[in-house]
Amino acid sequence: MTAAQSTSFRIDCSYCPIRHRAVCAKCEPDELDLLNRIKIYKTCPAGQVIAIRGEQMDMVASIVSGTAMVTRSITDGRTQMIGLLLPSDFIGRPGREAAPYDITAITDVTLCCFRKRPFEQLLLDMPHVQERLLEMALDELDAARDWMLLLGRKTARERIASLLSLILRRAKLPEALAERDCRIELPISREAIANYLGLTIETVSRQLTRLAKDGIIRIDGKRGIIVPDVAELMAETGDDSDGGVIA
Amino acid sequence: MTAAQSTSFRIDCSYCPIRHRAVCAKCEPDELDLLNRIKIYKTCPAGQVIAIRGEQMDMVASIVSGTAMVTRSITDGRTQMIGLLLPSDFIGRPGREAAPYDITAITDVTLCCFRKRPFEQLLLDMPHVQERLLEMALDELDAARDWMLLLGRKTARERIASLLSLILRRAKLPEALAERDCRIELPISREAIANYLGLTIETVSRQLTRLAKDGIIRIDGKRGIIVPDVAELMAETGDDSDGGVIA
């Protein structure tokens, strides 16, 4: 956590919207009390840099609201998005000094922060937090590996279809996916999509229009996408029929 | 763990070559005793399938010796290597029924196996194992994300250089990297390299000969590579000067 945040406050954990999914998901009331006492809320405006690779991190945090992106770059500016942080996702790595990636707020972001040292101590005392952190790390690992398949082997069209289908699955209830004309709002710009998919902006744009021409999607303004038939979109992802999800 | 293994035996943990790096690294002697009682050694010959994505896994295991590869594939046979398993690496995921990836032995492999249920129970009772598992998962996550940068943004030449430099760093002591004419043995075939780097066999082959023509490497038989100047190779990886490692 490098950059200054604009505000700092605290609310009670019992009202916390990410209570059941964040690192604290498995905590008992007394453990929650302890967390409550040492946490600090901070907010970052959209666009603000939350962490810079290689710089000192003295905080860890959960995302309470908003979206942030995790990126890595090489010398000449090429950058790859490595993860998307949504509410309940965790930032920071116990037992490491420097931030391993760059993190930038996409929308305004609210963070539930802990100073790193006390948090590390707390991990040892509170196995529930460590258990949950392990679960979350393994889920992220699965997601990262799915993405490796996409980046290493999928065509531009398949990448776009995969992204759209990912967003659909995250945004909609499973039963809603059977309906016709599902509408989603892209949470990120074309540039961010390109960085996510390992493509250029132009290729992203072209593949979107091509999918539209083929009737797989309809484009509705800059950020809106309407999917007439989700199954048809899924068929374009290149994945096996299960859509990458294990039964 | 799906496939049948050829042999099954047990040796004492105190002689275990991966004792200090595997999931049991942080265990006290009494904890080790407990592990010792419930572990089973198994071996797989080179080429054998160790796990198949989607199939039931009733074992978790550490790699004691040998090398295995973790892959994911899509419908038409395109496959992406998602990880390389070396001695001390862990196979299996607590709290999940089905294997999330395919795993294949590259060389003969010796595994230190635990039945999944008892191991899961043991995780709760032995925080040292869980701590270590978390560390290992986070390290793997970092590795997966580095690889995402490679797959999404690097050129074929940079990918090859990155792989060679990765193997160098794994195989040699840091001080040996300063020497001239470092020799490494590629642990995997051209096809496996291609699947690792998200390229075709032919591109791998061409880039290797091109790097050789440019004097960055010398090719020494099918599997041997001699690197006259490691720094020069590192400069071809596209990474910042730190070579992707955080201080």
Added chain:
DNA sequence: CGCGTGATTGAAATTTATCAAATCGCGTGG
């Protein structure tokens, strides 16, 4: 000695990136 697998090389095709220009959306100031 010939066979087979894995690796290399070559030529053509395809995909994606790059460079350049046009368009769109939208808030601002006149």
Added chain:
DNA sequence: CCACGCGATTTGATAAATTTCAATCACGCG
């Protein structure tokens, strides 16, 4: 209210990188 300008997006033409298809080569082994 409307023209202006800016950033983001789309579109077009061309170039570059990588894949694909097809041969050839190298080498270990029966």
